Amino acid sequence: MSRANAAVAVLIFAALTAVVALQVLNRLVLHLPIIWSEEAARFLFFWVVLLGAALSVRRRRHFVLDLTGRRDRVAGGIAGLLRDLLPDVCVLAFSAFLLVQGIGYTHTGFLRTAANSGISMGYVYAAIPVFAALSMVYTAVTLLADVRAFRAGRRAERQPAPAE
Numbered sequence: 561m562s563r564a565n566a567a568v569a570v571l572i573f574a575a576l577t578a579v580v581a582l583q584v585l586n587r588l589v590l591h592l593p594i595i596w597s598e599e600a601a602r603f604l605f606f607w608v609v610l611l612g613a614a615l616s617v618r619r620r621r622h623f624v625l626d627l628t629g630r631r632d633r634v635a636g637g638i639a640g641l642l643r644d645l646l647p648d649v650c651v652l653a654f655s656a657f658l659l660v661q662g663i664g665y666t667h668t669g670f671l672r673t674a675a676n677s678g679i680s681m682g683y684v685y686a687a688i689p690v691f692a693a694l695s696m697v698y699t700a701v702t703l704l705a706d707v708r709a710f711r712a713g714r715r716a717e718r719q720p721a722p723a724e
Contacts (some may be wrong), residue, residue, distance in 0.1 A: 576604040576605055579597050580601050600606070600679070610691035655693075659696065669681035
């Protein structure tokens with residue numbers, strides 16, 4: 561699933577690059593600005609950022625505050641497991657909230673269209689629940705990996721290899 565996510569993000573980034581290049585070429589060289597290109601670039605950027613953020617959740621590269629000061633201070637046992645699970649539980653809770661709110665926001669977005677491009681804003685806002693759903697799945701997988709590693713008597717890998 562994360563490979564498909566990455567592939568879609570790369571395709572959207574390529575489309576974003578093409579739209580911006582076309583915009584620059586037409587505006588600065590041909591002096592014929594394309595009215596829809598700025599909106600399309602903004603919408604593509606929104607999608608690629610949220611898909612990239614979901615990949616960061618999958619690879620455990622998201623923002624985490626270490627409240628213990630040193631990672632080895634709470635090395636093992638139940639305290640270590642809880643310390644490892646807390647960030648993932650917070651991400652899971654936030655993603656669930658964002659999923660519910662994002663679905664409502666997307667629903668409302670289908671009642672509006674972008675001014676210059678005519679794109680339904682529901683397609684743009686759909687990036688929010690997609691990000692939230694992907695983050696929930698990825699977080700659930702990492703939570704299960706942490707619990708399995710704890711049961712096996714070892715610590716879970718905190719930053720899996722990007723090739724997963």
